[in-house]
Amino acid sequence: MLRSYLRLTLFAFGLLVGVQVPGFIDAYAKHVEARRLEAEQGLHGFQDTARRFFSGDLDALVQHYRDSDDPVFQNDAQSVEHLVARARLLEREWQAMQRPWYARAIHVLLGAERSLREQVWSSYRFQVLLAPEAIAWGLSCALLLAWLVESLLLAASFPFRSRRRYRAFRS
Template identity: 65%
Template sequence: MLRSYLRLALFALGLLVGVQVPGFIDDYSKRVEAQRMESEVGLNGFRQTAQRFFKGDLVALVSHYQASADPVMRSDAQSLSTLVERSAFLEREVKAMQGPWYAQLWHLATAADHELMEQTFAAYRYQVLLAPEAITWGIVCALLLAWLVESLLVLFGMLLGVGRSQKVQQRHWR
């Protein structure tokens, strides 16, 4: 009986963990989009200057700043270059998070920005969503966790000889 309750508890834990996945993915996507929008606001003036003098090419504007004889302009070239690189990076992140759910999950697991992940995790509030994708994630995670733990316990039991009858043990020791 205790074993059945442990299975249910394990299943419930997997369900609760699984329903968090879509919420976390959504929070990460929103964080990336918000930072991308903030980056665009910061580059607006530079974009206008690049549009007027360099046909919209921000890289050409950065090169112009770097080639300037004015030390202030050269110093600002590094800041502008950082802003341009950050904007391009955030644009790539937004595109990666607009794909299908499995591509988003793969991106988060393998290529997401570590700093953005930490910020998202720090601000994340656990929630139980009743959206179809959250329910699906919950059930799949619950089943996988229950299956994995039960399989490991059965394997350990077999290795330790738990559940073998005395007759079977004697037969194998002859």
């Protein structure tokens, strides 16, 4: 009986963990989109300047600032270059979050920008979504976790079972 309750507890734990997956992916996507829009807004003035003088090439604008004799422009080159790099990173992350559900899940798990994922994780509030994808994730994780633990326990007990059966067979 205790074994059945442990199985149910394990299944419930897997279910609760699984329903968090789509919520976290959605929170990550929203965080990336908000940061991307903020980065675009921060670069807006520089993009206008790059359009007028460098055919829209922000790298050429940064190089122009760097090559300037004015120390203020040289100093600003680093700041603008950082803004451009951040905007490109956020654009790549946003593009990754526009792919199918399985690609988004793999990206958030393995390929997401670490600092962004940590920011989302630190502010993420656990919730139980009743959306179809959350239910599917929950059931999948619960079944997978229950199957893995059950398989590990069976594999660990296999050497002991073989000896008992062999002894019973010889008697």
